[in-house]
Amino acid sequence: MEYCGELERGLDRLAVSLPAAAVERLLQYLALLLKWNRAYNLTAVPPAEMVSRHLLDSLAVLPYLQGQRCADVGTGAGLPGIPLAIASPEKNFELLDSNGKKIRFVTQAITELGLPNARAHQSRVEQWRPQAGYEAITSRAFTALADMANLCEHLLAPQGRLLALKGQYPAEELNALPNRFEVEACHPLQVPGASGQRHLVVLRRAA
Secondary structure, eight states: OTTHHHHHHHHHHHTOOOOTTHHHHHHHHHHHHHHHHHHHOOOOSOGGGHIIIIIIHHHTTGGGOOSSEEEEETOTTTTTHHHHHHHOTTSEEEEEESOHHHHHHHHHHHHHHTOTTEEEEEOOGGGOOOSSOEEEEEEESOSOHHHHHHHHGGGEEEEEEEEEEESSOOHHHHHTOOTTEEEEEEEEOOOTTOOSOOEEEEEEEOO
16 A cells, blocks of 8 residues: 555654554545545645655654543644544544635545544634533644634633644744743654654643
8 A cells, every 4th residue: 555664664663553454544544635635725745745744743743642532723634633533542533624625625534534533623713612621632733822822722621731733943932822821841753754843832721
């Protein structure tokens, strides 16, 4: 299967352990993304770079994902939400985006992949009102950290965390955080096959 070797080598380097059939599902998701991208313009990443920049980049978050209720805000084509839902069938994921075209793809992908632990919603983050808060809220290329904190604050469970994937160390964004939030950690990520820096910023409400 195309990209299988690259994905399995990358998972080994990440030291990520996945449930049975997860690799097959991840490759199936990639195939759907490639197919739909021709008409829907879901991503500008070249096909040769999608394993690294989409799948492995998303799965690098896995060791830091806590709790059972997770949301992925500004999910776009389902990143990092769908790879994380494939890798963590015991957790529940709700994927939010205001772009109807992208959410149609995410909804179809969830159906075709058979992911009972994932749901897609077309909604702006500030207008989304879940029945209960989320223990983890992920984002990738969503918005500045201060904006993410302000927009997502009402979605957090009492001990919830915001997990933002960033490129270079976001010093200016961290300095602009509202006082209501503090940085729990900023993890440098080594994503196999990806050039440039990657960081995962973990935010929580200030004590």
